[in-house]
Amino acid sequence: MGDRTHTHTGAAGRAATADRPASVRNVVLVGHSGSGKTTLVEALALTAGALNRAGRVEDGATVSDHDEIEQRRRRSVQLSLVPVEWGGYKINLLDTPGYADFVGELRAGLRAADAALFVVSAAQEADAVAGTARALWEECAAVGMPRAVVVTHLDTARTSFDEMTRICGRIFGHDDPDAVLPLYLPVQGPEGPDGHAPLTGLTGLLTQRVLDYSSGERRETPPADDRRGPLLEARARLIEGIIAESEDETLMERYLGGGEIDAPILVEDLERAVARGSFHPLLTAAPAVEGARQGVGTVELLDLITRGFPSPVERTLPAVTTPDGAPRPAPVCDPSAPLLAEVVKTSSDPYVGRVSLVRVFSGTLRPEDTVHVCGHGLSGPGGGARPRHEADVRAGALSAPFGKQQRPLDSCIAGDLACVSKLGGAETGDTLSGDGDPLLMEPWVMPDPLLPLAVRAHGKADEDRLSQGLARLVAEDPTMRLEQNQDTHQVVLWCMGEAHTEVALERLRSRYGVQVDAEPHRVPLRETFASRAVGHGRHVKQSGGHGQYAVCEIEVEPLPPGTGIEFVDQVVGGSVPRQFVASVEKGVRAQAARGVAAGHPLVDVRVTLVDGKSHSVDSSDAAFQTAGALALREAAATTRVQLLEPVAEVGVLVPDAYVGAVMSDLAGRRGRVVGTEQEAGERTLVRAEVPEAEIGRYTVDLRSLTHGAGRFDRAYARHEPMPPQLADRIREAQENSTKVSWLTGSGAS
Structure with a gap:
């Protein structure tokens, strides 16, 4: 961040390596979709010498050589690692997707990194990205991540660095606007006919020197006289902020x-403030022009990373226990200590199979080491879960990625990252430790997926591969949950949003060769009796030999919600022999599970057996089961059967400006607002009870309604009677064997 001579130490075509944790910097790039994170990674790699002037390494690979899905969608959908070297330091650049659906990839990057570059595009409308940007900023703040802000696309028409500084101070420093201040002022060339003014250099506020990139090489010159006024004003504010x-x-x-x-x-105090996360310097950058070796501001960014960002040694490591939950001493970032590492990302390679991106927190990992893999058991919505698992496995080859390439590594020391092949059944979030001393790291928090995607195999050939393909998907991505719904008999993949579901389906097809069809997601309905009823079950057949004879009389009455099915025996005089009372109950419960009106389970009723008849020869267990089922169906035919729908408790956190729109939208979904709570940052938590059929797509609709600034959670509350008009539509659909739109959870009512 001061003046010095800069030479790159990277070499195109070989892997960057580290010999001690203090020489490692793990930096995650965070920002809104389209902010230019991947372009910035390429510019930093070019400046560090990992790329040649054509933006390629020796064999033609580039940082942008991602998987086919990203190439088709022209959007990052997964975490990627690009290691470079600069000034004797190894820098692991972690590029994250900016789209909200892939927040799981962002949190994985935050787990693997020790500091963040927050990328903001001057070309994007502030109001359109403010909500998403603030949410991403809070993701970093929640884990205590030191941050710097990088403004890109400043050469776009009608952009202003002063305006971007104010916007960033408002969005990211609402508690203290002076916590986000520029270190450099941009120098721009003449505005062209299209309104674009190219970024040609930077003026250092502390050094008061101009760093001129207009020739393609970085040169220092004194500032022009007409720029001294703005320079001194910005410099004074920066110095006050540092002090x-x-x-x-x-x-x-x-x-x-x-x-x-x-x-x-000042520089020393600045570096300390950045490292502890109390000050967030603002810089600007632009990619190199054709033929140039350095992009504007890239040297300054690399200097900030190596001198201002903390090393892995300075990071507080996550808590550690034994697999049984017994606490263990805090780990230390020491290559000679016992091994402690974590799988932060899992992906599939068509040639080498499953590849795990691993952050080593303590010890040293080497190829062919035997490691203990331990994973948390995670529960999911609707009962879906990942089982707890443990195994001793032999690690495969270690490598450093660069686009689609994997460059061999001899080892990975504490504080560093590497890709590991053949880690058996290791999943994202699993802990790796020495085989003689199993450990389990405290897991990082993952958001609950709230958008259901019901799938079925497209053809017979896909049925066998479907379960394996889905299992691999959820092993790679902890923000997906797989549910086998026992009520609706659907296979449901819970995702973060529409883009997440599209990528999941595409990966099933392209990676695992599984063709699937999406179908409307059905919510689990229930049935209950609206009033008391009686039923007569008579099952009498004679077809030669032993016949079938069973008669029973039952009374059915509704019970309070949540009671379930009660069965009462009030038979007197032995009209139903004792050994067959249990048979009647079994038949009643089996019929209740199948439903009595629209094919949904019957709940919250008391069934009383009051009378019946039997035959000394022809009565049997099977006959009385059938009679009990017939009696329950007859009772249902004599009264009104209510359909019950699941209701969720919903908490919606939104900026105050959107509270009215959110409450109106919830009312349109048959929701009942039960209260509001004021939250920090001029936000409100709206609590409501909403039928689950109305919020199947709420994660998508809320994002649209609040420009990405809203978020919500949900939890099952109870089943409640459905409005009669909707219940009639369900019964009609059941009779016609058709599907109705409301079952998709689209919000139509």
């Missing part, structure tokens, strides 16, 4: 008294 974060309380007094603070002292 406010300084641990030396005498600096502010000296500064206010007119004393000059030496630049090395």
Whole structure:
């Protein structure tokens, strides 16, 4: 961040390596979709010498050589790692998707990194990205991640760096706008006919020197006279912001008294404030012009990463227990310590199979090491879950990725990242430890997937591969949950949003050769009696030999919600022999499970057996089961059977400006608002009870309604009677064997 001579130490075509944890920097790039994160990674790799001037390595690979899905969609959908070297440091650049559906990839990147570059595009409308940007910023803040802000696309027409500075201060520094301040002012060339003014250099506020990139090489010059006014004004504000974060309380007094603070002292305080996450410097960058070796601002960014961002040694590591839950001493970032690592991402390669991206927190991982793999058991919506698992496996080859390439590594030390092949059944989030000392790391928090996708095999050949393909998908992506719904008999993949579901289906087809058809997701309905009823069950058949004879009389009455099925025996005089009372109950419960009106399970009734008849020869267990089922069906035919639908407790967190629209939308979904709570950051938590049939696509609709600023959670509350008009549509659909639109959870009512 100060003045020095810069030479790149990377070499195109070989893997960057680290010899000690203090020389490693793990940096995640975070930002809204389209902000230019991947382009910035390429620009940094070019400046560091990992790419040649054509943007390629020796064999023609590029950073942008991603999988086919990303190439077709022209959007990052997964976490990717690009390691480079700069000034004796190894920098692991972790590029994350900016789209909200792939927040799981973002959180994996936050787990693997020690600091973040938050990328903001000057070309995107502030109002359109403010909600998403603030949500991403809070994701970083929640894990205590040090951050710097990088403004891109400043050469776009009708953009202003001063305006971007104000916007970033408002969005990211609402508690303290002076916590987000520029370190450099941009220098732009003449505006062209299209309104674009190219970024040609930067003016350092601390050094008061212009870094001119217009020739394709970085040169230092003094600032022009007409730029000294804005320079001194911005410099004063930056110095005040740095001094406010300084641990030396005498600096502010000296500064206010007119004393000059030496630049090395300011830089040192700045670096400490950045590392502890209390100050967020703002920079700008642009990719290199054709033939140039450096993009504008890339040297300054690499300097900030190596000098201002913390090393893995400075990071507080997650808590560790034994697999049984017994606490263990806090791990240390030491290559000679016992092995402790974590799988932060899992992917499938068509040539080498499953590849795991691993962050080593302690110890050293080497190829062919035997490691203990331990994974948490995770529950999911609707009863879906991942079982807890443990195994000793032999690690395969270690490598460093670069686009589609994997460059061999001899080892991966504490603080570093590497790709590992053939880790058996290791899944994203699993802990790796020494085989003689099994450990389990505290898991990172993953959001609940709230968009259901019901799938079925397209053909007979796909049926055998479907379960294996779905299992691999959820092993790779912890934000997916697989559910085998016992009520609706559907296979449901819970995802984060529409783009997430599209990528899941595409991966099933392209990676695992499974063709599937999506079908409307059905919510599990229930039936109950609206009033008391009686039923007569008579099953009498004679076809030679032993016949079948069973008669029973039952009374059915509704019970309070959540009671289930009660069976009461009030037979007197032995009209139904004791050994067959249980048979009647079995038949009644079996029929209740099948339903009595629209084919949904019957709940919350008391069935009382009051009388019956038997035959000394022809009565049997099977006959009385049939009679009990017939009696329940007859009772249902004499009264009104209510359909019950599941109701969810929903909490919607939105900026105050959207509260009215959200409450109106919930009312249109037959929801009942039960309260509101004021939250920090000018936001409101709206609590409501909403039928689950109305919120199947709510994660998509809420994102649209609030421009990406809203989020919600849901939990099953109870089943409630469905409005008669909707119940009639269900019965009609059942009779006609058709599907109705409301079962998709589309929100139509």
